[in-house]
Amino acid sequence: MAEPFENPADIIEFVRKFQDIKIILTAIELKVFTTLDTHMLTLKEISEKLDVEEDSLSRLLNALVSLDLLHKVKDKYYNSHFAKTYLNENSNEFVYSLKHYCNTFERWSDLTGIIKPDFEGNDFSEAFISAMHYRAKKTADLIPLMINRDNIRRIIDIGGGSGVFLISFLKQLPEATGVLLDLPKIIPISKKFVKNEGMEERISFIEGSYHDADFGEGYDLAILSAILHINSALENEKLIQKTYNSLNKGGKILINEFILNEDETSPKRAVLFSINMLVGTKKGRSYKYSEIESWLKNTGFGHIELKPMGNDASLIVGEK
Template sequence: MNMQNDLLTASKIRELANGFQVSRIILTAVELGIFSLLDKHLVSSAEVAKQIGADARATDRLLNALVSLGLLNKVHEKFYNTDAASSYLVKNKPEFMGGLFHTNELWKSWGTLTNAVKVGTSVYESEKSEGDWTESFIAAMHYRAAKEAKILAMMLNLNSAKKMLDIGGGSGAFSMGMIENNPALKAIVFDLPDVTPLTKKYVESFSHKENISYVEGNYLTDEFGDGYDLVLLSAIVHINSYEQNKILISKCYNSLNIGGQIVIKDWVMSDARIEPFGGALFALNMLVGTECGDTYTEKEMREWLSNAGITKVEKKNTSYGWSLIIGTKN
């Protein structure tokens, strides 16, 4: 998506500005558990309202809007899920988009964008407990990572890798994906103390769970150890400032064996910072949600690696928007 290539009529601008309405309808339905309630059932709006503890008229109007969006069907004043809603919006289904609970949190933080632009950093204070936020965030990241991990593993040469460090590894999805590609690989998932219990839950059912171990700490202040053949930074550098990343990459370099690789998986911006489109939006997501996060250009990432002592760097594009910057220690 690139608005620069579109003819922006007044009607199109109005459509873009009003896009929040559709987003809010979907997020409210997910938040209220409507799709899970309607799974394999034909239910009136009055009964839905009763079960979710909401106003009957207001619930009816919400369900009607979901019909207009193609997420519900309506027959004889009763509602049921479309195939898409049944597949992706019902809890405990394999393809459930649980990450939308995190998107609901982003709705709140993005509402502070005007003030964040004025002061230059996040002004958002979450209403939810830290534990709830962390769990919904990890769930959102896992939903994406589980699909991306297999692709990433195929894009890297893991044949000779024996030990990897997964910094800020969250659910451990990428470690699991790498190990599936190379069962001889041992992975250390490095993350904060409140994340590690969640990681262990995701890894528990993994067929090679004995290949994964855990280290708790802060990647900006704590040491990583050494002897790694691969250090993965998936969706990490955008959380930090330029200078913090400079320090982080140097720490990663010091932990690598000769011939080992640092893999940065993130938005890689053009020098003008307007492409890719998703990265331009994500820079604002970091503005409203972090103290100093941002998206970075390929030039900036190469500067971090060069500063650490790496001269062999390559970029690989992916099919899901983000790119890989791979630095090899000589």
Template sequence: MQFGFAYAPPLIISAAVANKVFDTLARGAKKESEAFLVSNKPGTLAGFFSMNRVRLMQQWMKLDEVVRTGRPAEARNQEGPGTEFFSELVENIIPMSYGSALALADHLKLADATNEVRVLDLGSGSGIWGIVLAQKSPRVQVTAVDWAGMIPTTKRITQKFGVGNRFKFIEGDLLDADFGEGYDVATLGHILHSEGEDRSRKLLKKTANALKPGGTIAIGEWLVNDERTEPLNGLMFAVNMLVNTESGDTFSFNEIKRWLEEAGFKNARTLEAPGPSPLVLATKS
């Protein structure tokens, strides 16, 4: 029965969110429901669950065809379909990354910065990684890189959070865009899994070239173990990448560590942070 009705929990939550059931019950809601499912709470995931029912599950229904043909239901790692999808998604999943970005900002001791800190936010989406770092210190200046169609969304959200004047924006594919060099920090917030191994390795090398010696790269991902037997969330997300991208996947810490070392980084390590997995950090040699 558990497997036969595995589709039921997200549909039940989506229907409840769409009809504001949790809003109505807010006074008596459990702590988790009040924090994440009441639509007017700052950390709400209500928008994500509503979108999950409409956009994600439709593609998962094509899983048998995806496995048979080896082609995704929709290649959302491509700019056309990806821009439409992510323009709607990114603001709804800000709470999923906010805590991790805050942990990174604290780890970097940005509040104590006395010199300018240049941040490169790659695949910026909502801009939340750069936003949180900028909120920690007026010394932080952020360069956000994403598809041309995504940049208006990023600009709007950075203005909403009050740090838009400390962002500049570069449009383009991550492997094609010229984002320069001399950065202190680079963030890749849940980007590698949709890029796949080949593009990810190239992107890490390009990122290393953009950082100063001693600069820090921070990677948010859905990590799996070396045997690819757990955790379940990371394995399920790998199937999500199979359905929605051309070559996306989830990776282990040791895989990413090896790529980082090949790209010119050292001291690959993890930083415990709220989110599906610890952050992966490394230092440019």
């Protein structure tokens, strides 16, 4: 019998399909396709008809565009032929089973607790940091090769988690040292990864929130990997200013993010990730390159470059 998956990436992609499914079911519940019917409507018009706040709705609509169920022309959305025919309650061919699945999806989400009522769940922090480490490790060794590493002697990894990118830089820069900043509950997990790589003598730690902690100064490189999407635009502007102040003249900022295109409908991973941030954070979302570039320029960074990585993520590098 053939194996159902050829490699770990296959099962990750398969399991992540729950996001696509929930986006479609949410659109069914909110009657997005039915409201659009045969019309072309703006975000504001759809928001008013559904009585839904615009920011969260725009993320849902853009996600549906990325799934090819809606189309977007300038500022107007309209149903694909499939959505108009099968997902629209005004159509004689509407698939009524989907309304039933909206209810059963919620019940299935509690399957673990149904099977084991006393199940307490996994430790969120350790599971999250380990997952991020596993995902990042595949590209971590390539990132130092994508920037000019001359004169990098001291590095700060802001919200560094496992320190996977910091460790990769230090392996390629044997004279350099690093500082990893993260929350007090994360640092013990960070130290395990650092110890496993034999980097205890070269990496020190700062415990605290990157919003409030003192970064210190004198760094040649600051890493902000998978951080900006957690925050609001205003919080990111302040964080980038704080990072700028910690760098030596000529020091670099390295940002790693899923970057939205200018109409916010692709790449699919970045669009769905913005929904993920809507679910998982108070203010976070995916951002466009133009937004991040403006924060960097306003702070004083120059020589700003966008470097796609081929895994739906991109690096943005700026110099003080």
